[in-house]
Amino acid sequence: MTTPQDDAGPAEALEALYRRMADAFAAGDADGLLSVFSPDYSLQIGPQVVRYAQVRAGVLHDLTQSRPDPHRLDFVVEGVEVGGDGSRARVRVRITQTRGSEAATLRREDMWAETDAGWRLQASRLLPD
Numbered sequence: 001m002t003t004p005q006d007d008a009g010p011a012e013a014l015e016a017l018y019r020r021m022a023d024a025f026a027a028g029d030a031d032g033l034l035s036v037f038s039p040d041y042s043l044q045i046g047p048q049v050v051r052y053a054q055v056r057a058g059v060l061h062d063l064t065q066s067r068p069d070p071h072r073l074d075f076v077v078e079g080v081e082v083g084g085d086g087s088r089a090r091v092r093v094r095i096t097q098t099r100g101s102e103a104a105t106l107r108r109e110d111m112w113a114e115t116d117a118g119w120r121l122q123a124s125r126l127l128p129d
Contacts, residue, residue, distance in 0.1 A: 011089075018075035033063075038120040041121055076094040
């Protein structure tokens with residue numbers, strides 16, 4: 001079976017993965033959303049580092065506690081830098097989370113690694129506004 005990332009360049013493949021994450025979130029599909037994360041994923045929020053287990057728990061909470069409010073994620077890829085060998089990428093992304101009539105926006109820098117299973121999100125760092 002081929003995936004959109006099989007036939008696309010790195011930038012297109014990564015944009016497709018952000019769409020997949022947004023669709024999974026909108027559908028309440030935690031497994032689909034988390035499937036792009038590396039098991040050693042970490043999120044840096046200022047000096048604090050949040051590990052995958054905590055991120056997973058937060059995703060599960062968001063998907064179960066916020067329903068039935070309209071709840072979605074929108075990703076806007078602001079830039080992609082692919083490393084020389086093509087196996088690593090840095091993506092600057094703007095994320096808007098909408099819950100009911102309220103929306104919150106943040107910017108993040110994501111580090112992706114290409115693995116045998118495709119691109120996986122390894123680390124993220126929140127960026128200042």
